[in-house]
Amino acid sequence: MSAEKLSHDDILRAIAHLEGWAIVEGKLHKDFKFDNFIKAFGFMSQVAILAEKMEHHPEWSNVYNKVTIDLTTHDADGISQKDLDLAKQINEL
Numbered sequence: 001m002s003a004e005k006l007s008h009d010d011i012l013r014a015i016a017h018l019e020g021w022a023i024v025e026g027k028l029h030k031d032f033k034f035d036n037f038i039k040a041f042g043f044m045s046q047v048a049i050l051a052e053k054m055e056h057h058p059e060w061s062n063v064y065n066k067v068t069i070d071l072t073t074h075d076a077d078g079i080s081q082k083d084l085d086l087a088k089q090i091n092e093l
């Protein structure tokens, strides 16, 4: 997996196939809403396992049934293929 920063155009092309994701303040962003806190936290647990396996970790926050995720590659100082891969796997959960 490459950790090089991708161009804006490359990212736009890729997120056309990633439902719900957008570029917000230079990061790959998506808002999630669940029925309740337990479901939101269950989702976060699954994302945590994925992130640890990929050695690539989200910036995120949770308020009750809402989870906000921002993906960026700190090592590349921008969005890389790793962020796109993690976004795709999160959508497949």
Ligand SMILES: C[C@H](O)[C@H](O)[C@H]1CNC2=NC(N)=NC(=O)C2=N1
Pocket: 055, 056, 057, 058, 071, 072, 073, 074, 075, 076
């Ligand atoms: C050594 C380790 O693989 C790196 O520090 C990883 C860990 N998780 C990471 N996560 C994210 N989002 N960006 C990184 O650059 C990053 N680097």
